Amino acid sequence: MKPITLIGLLFVAGGALSAQSAAPKSGSSMDCRACHTAATPTKANPSLVACPRLKIKGYHAIDEAPATMSLGAEGAKYGPVNFAHRAHAHMAETGKGCVGCHHYDQARPIQKCKNCHAVSRKREDLGKPDLKAAMHRQCLDCHRDWNPTGSCASCHQVKDAVAKAAAKKSTTVAAPQKIIYETGSKEGKTVTFFHADHTGRFALACAECHQQESCRGCHDRKRIGANNAVLTRHTTAGITEEQAHARCATCHAKDECSVCHKGMSPKSIGFDHGRRTGFALNRFHAPLDCKQCHKSAGGFTRVNADCESCHKGWQAKFDHAKTGLALDEQHKDLDCTSCHEDKTFHAKPVCKSCHDDKAWPAQRPGKAVGRETAKK
Amino acid sequence: MKSQNRRSFLKASTAIAAAAGLTPATANAGPKNILSPNRMGVLVDTTVCIGCRNCEWACKTAHGLDTPPLETYEDKTPFDQMRRPDTTALTVVNRYENPENPELPTTVKVQCMHCDHPACVSACIVGAISKQADGAVIWDTDKCIGCRYCMVACPFQIPAFEYNKAIGPRIMKCDFCTERRGEGKLPACVESCPVEALTFGPREDLVRIAKDRVRHAPERYVDHIYGEYEVGGTSWCYLAGTEFDKLQFPKLGVNPAPGVSESIQHGIFAYFVPPVSLYALLGAVMWTSRQRGDEEEEHS
Amino acid sequence: MSGYMRSQPVTTRKFLTPGVMVLLLLAANGLFWLGGRFLFGIGAVTHLNNQYPWGIWIGIDVAAGVALAAGGFTTAALGHVMHREQYHAVVRPALLTALLGYTMVAVGVSIDIGRYYYIWHPLIMWNGSSALFEVGICVMIYMTVLYIEFLPVVTERFIGRVNLPGPLARFNELIDKLLRLLDRTLDRTMFVFIIAGVVLSTLHQSSLGTLMVIAGPKMHPLWQTPISPLLFLLSAVSVGFPMVIFESLLASRSFGLKPEMHILGRMGRMVAPLLGIYLAFKLGDLFIRETFVYLKTVTTASVMYIIELLFGVIVPMRMFMSPTVQKSPPLLFTAATLVVGGVLLNRLDTFVVAYTPPYTYGPYFPSFGEISVTVGFISILVLLYRAAVIIFPVISLPDRRLSPQSKYSVRG
Structure with missing residues (x-):
């Protein structure tokens, strides 16, 4: 987490706590027991109850949250802020979640600021900032982080808006094409992470990898631009091997090292299609290029497992002898599904729908020809 | 004639001594310097300040100074130079490097600190400057003679002078928005601050709040409230994330700025005793030496 | 001996000489720039700004002016309070110097303050804790005292000689009577003013030293000391006689008179102990506060301090101790000039060089206009002195008349 975010967080916490310590004076009805379980909490052991800030991921589904809100009142110069709440809530998934803003919000429904x-x-009570300050601090905590010189008009509607409209531009996420990690590994020193492929082709949501991160990690003003398409990172210093692998391991745990570390001797092709998708590739499908099946542009969308979806009208011209079994006259004209239920051709064919006394593979509906498959 | 001289000498001496005896009562005449326990102050949290310079704009507007439109304050190039408050801007914000994050520099608002024991109040030749019960150090322009001794005295180098005015040049500095506060409003800068880096309130409360903030976020702050004790305390206090001398705060002791000067001054004039004693001594010397001279003259 | 000498107007020289022409030119230049200050403000003529509020107009015109006018009170103390008749010959020139010096100080203050038309404010608006207030009030009173002390010179000049032109002639007798009344009154009360003058001088000479104490850390430690008022008083006392020597020798030379070495030499002998006391305190301060560490590096401050102490105090002190110097007009003049220069430099150092504020946009150096005004003032001062000694009986000259008017001869 970026220090500034941490600091901001602690500050807000500090402010709120100081408000509590001021409680007897300001006559607040807040009870110490609301947060502390022990009678005499210490700094080392504050004995905090399960704090919503730490535990609550979301009070409700993000899409139930208001899509937009109008924040703030009309000022002399600036109008209110049209706040894209839902978009921020989605972004917050990669950060602190709802509690990032809705701090100390134990009661439901969500409290008004x-x-x-x-x-x-x-x-x-001067212990905690007033509404205007609290809002500004909350927004600026991130907004200023990636854009220190950002003008008021980047959030606020400006009264004489015509000239200022240009100033309001949405921030772009400077996602890189790929990230080249310079690792400490002796063999296969570089690991290239194809970021664009993961977000685009595999359609992974940001929050699936990015958790508890600062806004600036993605909204980096400096990285916006074509020349930032390829980033180079050095992962040799400061982190353990486990930490270095942790992020990729959620998906690639069982993959060969050479899948990521280019140059290491490959022991397998890597991607276990059967485990990941439930559609194990047989010897015919395995050597194919991914794109031969996954034809849609952009990502590897799920392909219909029905053979017909790729092999159109194959049944009509299928020569069963190629499987190593030439069907006899009685079986030749039967529908495939009569024996191969559910079109699972690699499974055992079923005989009992017609024959009570016969069973595969003791009895066969024809004679073996050429190469006999050992399997099945 | 000589004897007459001596007699009148004695008479005059008594008259002067009597006159001197009366003076202590009038010597107490001086400017107001009230240190009310309820005096107000402002806590400036430089770790919260975002350097938007809205306070500069608000200050100029509130004081009827020539004010450029607010949008122009989004221009950050003035930060390239260190600026000081002057007669055209009673408060300015300066930018300093932030070693923690070079992208987010520290910005520090500068204005009159409104000392509890102000050097300017002590120094002002006509007693035009005064410390008010509400904490403000303000001045009466109609009294001011433009000697600029307040500028010499101020440890924070705050008062500014209208050097380019031939008639009626004024001393100018932050007046803690005395007029606005009289109308029940907040100081202009405090009101305009979008993030409430400036907290206005009773100084006692502010010091307590400042201590709370430092205690709860020790990694965010240096453990020092600038102005709590500096020069005997100031109404405006500062919190910062880096050492204050790196933010160009003067390193000052805890003794009130006018302390040494005033004790010398009051020592020399301790109820006019030293001057009157000197007068008496010189009178005695003069009398005896003149007598001796006369005798010599008679002998010759 | 003094019976043969008496103060009388100098008539041996004309007013206008080439030197005077130069002074007139410098004065005119000063007045020109002064006009700029009154038309366009202080900022238009000076290099003063919010960082350096005080410059040479305060450092030289006022602070050094007051110090160098110290001859007035030191000789008054010597001649009148201690009643050393033999010094009476230099009392009047010293008085005149002090009078003109303080007048310049008053004018210098007036032009330096932004609202000169409010110069009278301190009279009715008091601030007892302000060192400047004390200096201001003392200077105002002392200047009045100086004018009163000078009045007998005026009455002496005009009693029996009032001769107004044209229709005003009918007032001649009345004015003469008034002058005589004034003269009699002053005769009886003069000692009050003389003592007051000495007391007031010690007060404000020392308070001038208090002025910069309040600037605290903005002052260079070499000059920022709590005993600054004492140092100022001691230096003022020690510069009094050298200033009289300086100005007397200069006047003798200018008017082609014989230098009064018998008086000046004896005065010179008193200077060394006074300078010695000053030096002792100055060095004591240097070592007790351990500020000598600042002399280890070469900076403007350290160089100025060394010059001030070495050439302004130590060298002339040694010179004044020598009988050869006490007898030789050029050497005595050199020694006196060194002391005068040293004290002037000390005041300049304290008010200008030592003032190093934490926030600046660049160092202060006086502008051409500022220097012009100061030089112009000094020129006017010299011219006024010259005019005064031609008009009034100030300088002691060998008396050519048979029956000296003893009544007026020995009073200053």
Whole structure:
């Protein structure tokens, strides 16, 4: 986590805690037991109850959250902010989740900010920021992080908007094409991570890899631009081998080293199609190029496992002898599914739908020819 | 004639001594310097400040100074130079390198600190400057003679002077928005701050809040509230994430700035005793030496 | 001996000489720039700014001006309070120098303050804790005292000689009577003013030293000391006689008179112990506060401090101790000039060089206009002195008349 985010988090926590310590004076009804289980909590052991900030991932599905909100009142110069709440909620999945903003929100439904943060700056309890400050700090915690010189107009509607409309531009995520990791490995030193393939072709959601990260990790002003398509990272220093592998291991745990570490002697092709997709490739399918089946542009979408989806009208011209068994006259004209139920051709054919006394493979519906398959 | 001289000498001496005896009462006449326990202050948290310079704009607007439109304040090039408050801007924000994150520099608002024991109040020749019960150090332009001794005295180098005015040049500095506060409003800068890096309130509360913040986020702050004790305490206090001298805060002791000067001054004038004693001594010397001279004259 | 000498107007020389022409030119240049200050503000003429609020107008015109006018009170103390008749010959020139010096200080302050038309404010608006207030009030009172002390010179000049032109002639008798009344009154009360003058001088000479104490850490440690007022007083006391020597020798030369070496030499002998006391305190301060560490590196401050102490105090102190110097006009003049220069430099150092504020956009150096005004003021001062000694009986000259008017001869 970026230090600034951590600092911001702690600051807000500090502010809230200081508000508590001020409780007797300001006459707040907040009870210490609301957060602490012990009678005398210490800094080392605060005995906090399961804090929503740490535990709650979401109060409800993101898509139930309001899509947009209008924040703030009309100011002298700036109008309210049209806040794309749902988009931010989705982004927050890679960060702190809902609690990143809805801190200390133990009660449901979600509290309004102004329940705690005073609307007026002139107030009794100065321990926590007022509403305007709280909002600004909350937004700027990230917004300023990746764009330190960002103007007010990048969020606020400006009154004399015509000239300023150009100033409002959506921030782009500077996702790289690929990331080349310079690793400490002796053999296969570089690992190239094809980021674009993972987000595009495999259609992985950001949050599946990115968790508890700062906004700036993705919204990096400096990285926006074509020349950032290829990033180079050095992973030799500061992290253990386990840490270095952790992120990829969620999917690639069982893969050969050479899948990622180019140059290591390959022991297998890597991707276990059967385990991952439930459609094991047989000896005919295995040597094929992925694209021969996964034809749709962009990603590896699921291909219909029905043979017909690829091999159109194959049954009509199928020569069963090629499987090593030339069907006899009685069986030659039967429908495939009469014996091969559910079109699972690698499974044992079923005989008992017609024959009570016969069973595969003791009795065969024809004679073996040429090469006999050992399997099946 | 000589004897008459001596008699009148004595008479005049008594008259002067009597006159001197009266003066202590009037010598106490001086500017107001109230240190109310309820005095207000502002806590500036430089770790929260985003360097938007809205406070500069608000200050100029509130004080009727020539103010460029707010959009122009989004230009960050003024940060390239260190700036000081002057007669055209009573507060300015300066930028300093942040070793933690070069992308997010530290920005520090500068204005009058409104000392609890202000050097300017002590120094002002006509007592035009005063410390108010509400914490503000303000001045009466109609009294000011433009001697600029307040500028010499100020440890924070704050008062500015209208050097290019031939008639009626004014001393100018932050007045803690005395006028606005009289109307029940907040100081302009405090009101305009989008992130409330400036917290306005009773100084006592602010110091407590500042301590809370440092205690709860020790990694965010250096454990020092600038202005809590500096020069005897200031109404405006600062929190920072780096050492204050790196942010160009002057390194000052805890003694009030006018302390040494005032004790010398009051020592020399301790109820006019030293001057009157000197006068008496010189009178005695003069009398005896003149007598001796006369005798010599008579002998010759 | 003094019976043969008496103060009288100098009539041996004309007012206008080539030297005077140069001074007039410098004065005109100063006044030109001064006009700029009044038309366009202080900033238009000076290099002063918010970082350096005080420059040479305060450092030289005011602080050094007050110090160098110290001859007035030291000779008054010597001649009148201690009643050393033999010094009376230099009392009046010293008084005149002090009078003109303080007048320049007053004018110098007036032009330096932004609202010169409010110069009277300190009279009714008091701030007892302000060192500047004390200096201001003392200087105002002392200047009045100086003018009163000078009045007998005026009455002496005009009693029995009031001769107004044209229709005003009918007031001649009345004015003469008033002058005589004034003269009699002053005769009885003069000692009050003389003592007051000495007391006021010690007060504000020392308070001038307090002025910069409040600047605290903005001052270079070499000059920032709590005993600054004492050092100022001691240096003022020790510069008093050298200033009288300096100015007396200069005047003698200018007017072609015989230098009054019998008085000046004896005065010179008193300078060394005074300088010695000053030096002792200055060095004591240097070592007790351990500020000598700042002398180890070569900076403007350390160089100025060394010059100030070496050529302004130590060298002239040694010179004044020598009988050869006490008898030789050129050597005595050199020694006196060194002390005068040393004190002037000390004031300049304290008010300008030592003032090093934490925030600056660049160092301060006086502008041409500032220097012009200061030089112009000094020129005017010299011209006024010259005019005054021609008009009034100030300088002691050998008396050619048979019956000296003893009543007026020995009073200053």
